[in-house]
Amino acid sequence: MKHRITLTVNGELQDIMVESHQSLLDILRNEVGLTGTKKGCNSGDCGACTVLLNGKAVNSCLVLAAELGGSEILTIEGLLRGRDLHPIQKAFIAHGAIQCGFCSPGMIMAAKALLDLFPIPTEEQAKRAISGNLCRCTGYTKIIEAIMDAHKFGKS
Amino acid sequence: MGCFEYLEPSSISEALQLLEIYGTKAKLLSGGTDLLVQIRHNDFRPHYLIDLKRIDEMRGRIIDSPLEGMKLSSLTAIFEIETSTEIGIKFPILAEAAGTIGSPQIRNRATLGGNLCRAAPSGDMIPPLLVLDAQVVIQGWSGERCIPLSDFFIGPGKTILRHNEILREIVIPPPPSNGAGIFLKYGLRQTMDLAIAGCAIFLVLDYGNKFPFCQDARIALASVGPTPLRAASAEKALIGKKMSPAVISEVAQWAIQDSCPISDIYGSAWYKRKLVAVLVQQALGQLIKKGYEK
Numbered sequence: 001m002k003h004r005i006t007l008t009v010n011g012e013l014q015d016i017m018v019e020s021h022q023s024l025l026d027i028l029r030n031e032v033g034l035t036g037t038k039k040g041c042n043s044g045d046c047g048a049c050t051v052l053l054n055g056k057a058v059n060s061c062l063v064l065a066a067e068l069g070g071s072e073i074l075t076i077e078g079l080l081r082g083r084d085l086h087p088i089q090k091a092f093i094a095h096g097a098i099q100c101g102f103c104s105p106g107m108i109m110a111a112k113a114l115l116d117l118f119p120i121p122t123e124e125q126a127k128r129a130i131s132g133n134l135c136r137c138t139g140y141t142k143i144i145e146a147i148m149d150a151h152k153f154g155k156s
Numbered sequence: 157m158g159c160f161e162y163l164e165p166s167s168i169s170e171a172l173q174l175l176e177i178y179g180t181k182a183k184l185l186s187g188g189t190d191l192l193v194q195i196r197h198n199d200f201r202p203h204y205l206i207d208l209k210r211i212d213e214m215r216g217r218i219i220d221s222p223l224e225g226m227k228l229s230s231l232t233a234i235f236e237i238e239t240s241t242e243i244g245i246k247f248p249i250l251a252e253a254a255g256t257i258g259s260p261q262i263r264n265r266a267t268l269g270g271n272l273c274r275a276a277p278s279g280d281m282i283p284p285l286l287v288l289d290a291q292v293v294i295q296g297w298s299g300e301r302c303i304p305l306s307d308f309f310i311g312p313g314k315t316i317l318r319h320n321e322i323l324r325e326i327v328i329p330p331p332p333s334n335g336a337g338i339f340l341k342y343g344l345r346q347t348m349d350l351a352i353a354g355c356a357i358f359l360v361l362d363y364g365n366k367f368p369f370c371q372d373a374r375i376a377l378a379s380v381g382p383t384p385l386r387a388a389s390a391e392k393a394l395i396g397k398k399m400s401p402a403v404i405s406e407v408a409q410w411a412i413q414d415s416c417p418i419s420d421i422y423g424s425a426w427y428k429r430k431l432v433a434v435l436v437q438q439a440l441g442q443l444i445k446k447g448y449e450k
Binding site: 001003019020021023042043044045047050053056057058059061062063064066067110113128129131132133 | 159160161162164185188189192193196197205207209235258259260261262264265346347348
């Protein structure tokens with residue numbers, strides 16, 4: 001059975017038909033065409049699929065598309081300001097917090113959720129914010145430093 | 157993932173109607189952080205998912221009254237419990253436990269009702285609610301029933317809920333005024349992990365003497381039995397005693413007797429029994445210390 005849902009993704013209204021079993025992750029990548037959000041484990045363990053749903057960080061693999069009517073989604077693509085990178089993205093680059101890049105969209109969205117509440121977080125807060133995001137490359141240190149430093153690169 | 161139909165009733169009676177129609181072919185959906193994973197792993201193959209999140213009266217509501225205690229609607233998100241000022245003041249043990257669940261992403265979606273109905277032996281919200289003597293309100297077609305949480309679980313992943321019933325509300329009676337609680341969760345990782353052993357303790361202590369005197373004790377253990385359990389003999393060994401190191405050590409041994417862990421990938425039964433004693437002693441020690449600091 002198909003459901004018609006209307007939702008806002010990165011400020012743009014999307015009016016789409018979805019299957020009952022499709023996740024938010026599926027429709028972002030396939031229906032809406034935004035592949036910045038990654039499918040890692042598809043079970044809520046790795047955080048690579050993190051997006052903001054009505055301002056809150058969620059694993060998009062565990063949200064059914066059919067329940068999203070009226071929702072606001074922010075993905076990594078939505079952080080771009082015209083052609084300018086978001087301060088968090090600039091901080092990640094400046095600190096060398098990106099290696100293969102697969103975890104980065106999820107990490108940055110998890111960081112955004114934190115920085116929206118606490119623009120200058122402590123190390124503990126930064127660690128807790130990304131406690132649901134796995135990285136196989138960096139060892140996390142530079143990611144945490146980037147998050148604590150992001151406020152120097154502009155307003156979140 | 158197996159295909160199911162998604163249904164979104166807007167009232168409890170509509171949800172109950174759907175449960176009557178579809179019976180065991182349907183499963184109730186709240187946060188989905190456990191259920192969707194179970195479906196993807198083929199633990200369940202429901203034909204229908206009945207989403208409760210559009211039902212206003214089930215959504216996050218925390219109502220506190222001095223006489224009746226605190227009522228939490230079943231779909232209160234774990235994140236709401238973690239950050240609620242009221243819960244932080246009145247039942248800090250619940251906020252503590254909520255903060256140990258999963259990750260921020262999981263806590264933003266997972267619900268209290270979901271944690272209870274998942275009925276995992278390791279369920280983090282369960283031991284704190286057990287030591288607070290919580291009750292659950294179950295809504296069925298013919299009316300509601302209210303039972304102690306301690307009667308809710310009947311086995312790993314199994315509750316007394318009939319297929320056409322909905323867990324609607326969790327009720328916590330007013331706590332004793334001079335009580336204090338603690339929740340300790342032991343796992344390999346600090347987050348995103350199940351408890352290998354969990355321990356919640358709620359004590360009412362009298363600090364008049366050299367050692368505090370225990371007026372009331374409630375001890376609950378997770379992951380060391382088919383369901384989370386109250387350690388009845390450990391409680392009996394503690395109530396009415398002065399909390400000397402010898403008594404604490406004895407209580408820990410009784411807690412081991414109350415537990416019945418199995419050997420699995422998380423550890424051997426032998427190891428988990430050792431953990432029970434360690435956690436109980438640590439929890440008691442920390443509670444005594446907190447009391448003196450007050």
